[in-house]
Amino acid sequence: MAKVFEIAIDGHAGVGKSTTAKRVADFFGYTHINSGDIYRAITYVFLKEYGSTKEDFRKGLNRDQLGFLRTVKIENNRNAFLYKGKPCELRTDDVNAFVPYIAQIKEVRDHVHKIQNRLIRHETKGIVMDGRDIGSNIMPNAELKVYLTASAEVRAMRRFKESDGDYDDILAQIKNRDFMDTNRKHAPLVKTSDAFEINNDCLTFDEQVKIIIDKVMEIKKKECDGYL
Secondary structure (H helix, E strand, O other), X not given: OOOOEEEEEEEOOOOOHHXXXXXXXXXXXXXXXXXXXXHHHHHHHHHHHHOOOHHHHHHHHHHHOOHXXXXXXXXXXXXXXXXXXXXXXXXXXXXXXXXXXXXXXXXXXXXXXXXXXXXXXXXXXXXXXXXXXXXXXXXXXXXXXEEEEOOHHHHHHHHHHHOOOOHHHHHHHHHHHHHHHHHOOOOOOOOOOOOXXXXXXXXXXXXXXXXXXXXXXXXXXXXXXXXX
């Protein structure tokens, strides 16, 4: 059986990983897996079970020992998550606030990795997965590894234009998330030595997508030439 074509897209918060990954996946007819949404679904379930204060967070972990992970269900092996038969709300303020802390927990990351690996095994054609440790940990042998980057200020301005929030608050949140992602103990965000870096400070979304599509086509052409 032919190897599934794997594309790993990593990067900091707010660089457009998921929207870019989905567009690339749609172009090639591949499956897109948004790793961040898996962590968001787990965070949503935890908050529903135990509340949304830091004290609730601490007590919940001590009392439950992460058994709640078993209650998160993935529907149809795609990016749809159910909790007690209803869709998880992945973009609430509470989920945004707590997901960086949930994502740091080793047992949570191990559980998510099992989900990711199961999804990969079910693919027969191609997969585009985005996250923060995809190229370094989940798909280390991916045909293409992309590392998206942009300055914290540019990312904050993009989010500011899309929301009613305060720019300085958004910038502080992004810088804090960057620090947590790159300094966490388990599977931190890193750029692998074989990753193709794209700085999108001055790129449009379509330009960024085209760069990746062109890179995939280049790799595919080399593979075809190798068989001749």
